[in-house]
Amino acid sequence: MVLAAGLVGVLWMWWASVPASFVTTPASVATTVGELSGMVGAYLVCAQVLLIARVPWFEQAVGLDRLVSWHRSLGASVVFLIITHVVFMVVGAEFVDQKLPWSEFVSMLQDYPDMLTALIGTIAFLVVGLSSARWIRSKLSYEVWYWLHVTTYVAIFLTFFHQLSGGAHFVDQPLNRILWLTLYLGTAAAVLTWRFVLPGIDAWRHRMRVVAVVPEGDGMTSVWLSGAHVDELGAKAGNFLSFRFLSRGHLLTAHPYSLSSVPADGRLRITVGALGDHSTMVRDLAPGTLVFTEGPFGHFTADRASRERILLIAGGAGIGPIRALAEDLAARGARPVVVYRAQSASRLALLGELEAMPDVAVVPVIGRRTELGYDPLAVPAMHTFIPDLADWEAFICGPTGMADRAEETLRALGMPSRFIHREELSMS
Incomplete structure (x- = not known):
């Protein structure tokens, strides 16, 4: 409902500032389609980020698994809209200037403000989108996939300025500029608050250490953890948490693992299958290793x-x-x-x-x-x-x-x- 309301708001912004002649020529039609697809695509990028921003009331009401699924589903739409925006903007300008597509593309890079940074950001978006395709994702390690997706924040920053400096619906529309700035600043505030600042504080407060590492059979390892404030996490059997072990090979990424026993007496246990580099190296963790956690997550309880x-x-x-x-x-x-x-x-x-x-x-x-x-x-x-x-x-x-x-x-x-x-x- 919130997503739909925001989309209606974007359509209103477009409709309120679109010229009356937007369907009079092939050039105006192509340009209008390009502008609309760009606005909707930029809005959906913010929606994608907000879906996994760990906003507490939203996550508790819907569940992280469903939010991740919605986030993934929107990805294909965003990639399609970005491609549509670029193609139709070039085609519209080509009709006006009577140039070949490649020549028109180069001219737009030279003549429009902030276009080079926007191009770099767009390429980053496409790479991230392609990396989430089922076949490509299956070939990538979690670590590679994770760091590719971190570049999404950079891509958003790089493409944002050209929207305000070159977007026909923003240049001479102060209300639209204010609304667009509010959307992006609100998204950035949500990410900084609930993905970085508060989780960082909680991770430090609930920091744990590895107590024991126990082989459990072919390719399976249990890790016991304890800490002074573990009982305050509120973790239940069936929940999962994101674990970042401060050890070689684990420091740069956090991975989600489920609890394999009911938490008790300030201790947690996870049982990990050797499915990739990170999970395989879990068996080499040394007792005493410091662990930062985020969560608990999930409704599988x-x-x-x-x-x-x-x-x-x-x-x-x-x-x-x-x-x-x-x-x-x-x-x-x-x-x-x-x-x-x-x-x-x-x-x-x-x-x-x-x-x-x-x-x-x-x-x-x-x-x-x-x-x-x-x-x-x-x-x-x-x-x-x-x-x-x-x-x-x-x-x-x-x-x-x-x-x-x-x-x-x-x-x-x-x-x-x-x-x-x-x-x-x-x-x-």
Whole structure:
């Protein structure tokens, strides 16, 4: 609703200052399309940034996973609008000056104010947008992706000035200039406040140290942390936090990891799968390493459960939050069933802890589909495990393909979508 209201405001700014002759010639039509796409694209860039600015009331109402999803979805629209803006502005000027597109482009760089910085910023936007494409993102490490996205702030700064100095809807429109300045300054204030200043203060106050690093099986490592103000974080089983370890290989980026046990006595535990450079190096952390955290985040918690019978489905590194949820749910009087999917017995991290929990039933499902001859998360197998799943509630955490398959099966077996809980840990 807020996003739509802002978009209506941008359209009003454009309409109130567009000349009456904006559809009289091909040049005016092309220029008008270019101007409108540029204004809407610039507005959506601010909206994208605000979605992940960690504004507390917004994040608590919607959930970080959904905000990240909306942020990602807007990315394609922003890239399309930026390209449209550049192409139509060049085409419009080309119609007027009767030049070739490349010559007109060079002339615009020379004749319009702040165009060179705007070009650099636009290229940065396109690089960031392309880096988020599914195929390209899969080829990049989190660290490379993270630092590419940091350049978004630089790109916003570089493109902002040409909007006011060269934009037809701002040069002679003081009200529009004030509104546009307010939009950008408000966005910058939100980012500085809730992404940097307050998290920095909280990180220092809740700073922790690594207590122990425990191997948990093939490619899995648990890290125990403690600190003087850990209990004041308000972290619950199933939440995740962003951890920055002050150690070689970890200092430049913070990564999101879920809790793998119920926080107690000033201690937290995360269980990390070796999925990349950062997560692999977790096993080399030394006890005593200082840790800064941000969070907790997420709604993947036991208080979301509203049905008596609860199914937990885990795979890979997803066993961490599922194990913590099982502990919390059992403490609340529930009797959850855990379906634990793994390719081999050596990958069943934390299995012993789950099996030792009273009132928790564990169903290990081991082996690749090619070895088993069937898909253990498909409808026939899941119906065999639990015949009446329509009356259950489910929490799913694991690799995307596995989680998608499990959710599809649960829906096919009649479980309503509102009783199927998943959460994305990635900030990307």
